[in-house]
Amino acid sequence: MPPRCLPLVLALAAPALAAPPVGDGGAASDRDLPAPRVAHGRLRLRPPPRGLLALTFDDGPSAATTQTILDELSREGAPATFFVNAYRLGGHSQAAARQRELLAEEVARGHLVGNHTFDHQRLSDLPAAAQEKEIVDGERGIARVLGQRPWLFRPPYGRMAAPAARVLAARGYTVVQWNISSEDPYLRTPEKVLDQVMAEIRREGGGVVLFHDTHPWTAAALPLFFAALADENCHRVEAGEEPLLVVGLDRFVAPSYGGPRNTAQWSDSDREARRRIAEACRKARGPDQEPVVDEDVRRAHPR
Numbered sequence: 001m002p003p004r005c006l007p008l009v010l011a012l013a014a015p016a017l018a019a020p021p022v023g024d025g026g027a028a029s030d031r032d033l034p035a036p037r038v039a040h041g042r043l044r045l046r047p048p049p050r051g052l053l054a055l056t057f058d059d060g061p062s063a064a065t066t067q068t069i070l071d072e073l074s075r076e077g078a079p080a081t082f083f084v085n086a087y088r089l090g091g092h093s094q095a096a097a098r099q100r101e102l103l104a105e106e107v108a109r110g111h112l113v114g115n116h117t118f119d120h121q122r123l124s125d126l127p128a129a130a131q132e133k134e135i136v137d138g139e140r141g142i143a144r145v146l147g148q149r150p151w152l153f154r155p156p157y158g159r160m161a162a163p164a165a166r167v168l169a170a171r172g173y174t175v176v177q178w179n180i181s182s183e184d185p186y187l188r189t190p191e192k193v194l195d196q197v198m199a200e201i202r203r204e205g206g207g208v209v210l211f212h213d214t215h216p217w218t219a220a221a222l223p224l225f226f227a228a229l230a231d232e233n234c235h236r237v238e239a240g241e242e243p244l245l246v247v248g249l250d251r252f253v254a255p256s257y258g259g260p261r262n263t264a265q266w267s268d269s270d271r272e273a274r275r276r277i278a279e280a281c282r283k284a285r286g287p288d289q290e291p292v293v294d295e296d297v298r299r300a301h302p303r
């Protein structure tokens with residue numbers, strides 16, 4: 001890998017669950033709470049949000065790996081969204097206690113938290129009542145720890161049927177799929193995960209990236225990922241293209257009742273971040289070096 005050009009310039013996400021506490025945390029409903037910006041929304045990834053990436057981590061929190069991922073995100077100042085399985089939060093084991101702490105830390109560090117069901121079952125294989133129970137138990141498990149319910153939902157395996165969709169709509173959830181997959185359940189080395197995710201980022205040009213914070217190889221891939229993204233950005237700048245920014249997922253959520261089809265418009269601060277990346281890349285390259293664009297980059301970014 002070529003030497004890294006510069007740290008990423010990143011925009012921090014809004015506070016994760018901007019709603020007041022729900023008392024005992026057991027019976028949260030959207031009648032009790034003012035819905036935050038990510039509630040009752042929709043997220044479309046076709047066409048992909050150009051030049052913007054939202055990082056998501058599923059299936060945690062994990063006492064073994066989530067802390068490493070949180071620390072790396074903090075080092076980079078990168079916002080992320082964690083889709084949580086609430087079965088990990090209950091009980092008296094040391095791991096469960098640690099995982100409750102990690103969930104709270106995700107929010108304390110400014111990340112978003114979403115519901116990924118209680119037990120990670122394939123919802124479309126379950127009877128309607130069991131689908132609802134998976135969703136509601138997942139919500140309550142998170143609310144019990146945080147004192148706030150989640151408003152984002154990702155179905156396990158990206159699959160769900162009409163009964164689940166009805167429950168989610170009634171409870172004000174925004175359903176979040178992805179268009180860039182790291183394939184980290186299957187590619188069990190940091191290098192393979194990195195190659196896969198960078199290839200998909202080049203193909204898609206932006207969007208929602210799927211990782212899992214439960215794998216040690218994903219935790220090990222994350223510093224490589226940020227370094228590769230910084231290099232990719234310098235290649236882009238050299239090719240006269242805009243660098244990619246990591247932003248909060250909330251930037252991609254539009255109201256379900258209308259609004260623009262693709263909400264991820266570039267803001268003034270995005271333009272400023274891009275300008276700073278481009279400047280740092282030019283400085284890092286120096287006036288006498290060869291251009292960093294190679295044939296792979298030209299193929300990946302046809303004009």
Ligand SMILES: [Zn+2]
Nearest residue numbers: 058059156157
């Ligand atoms: Zn999952």
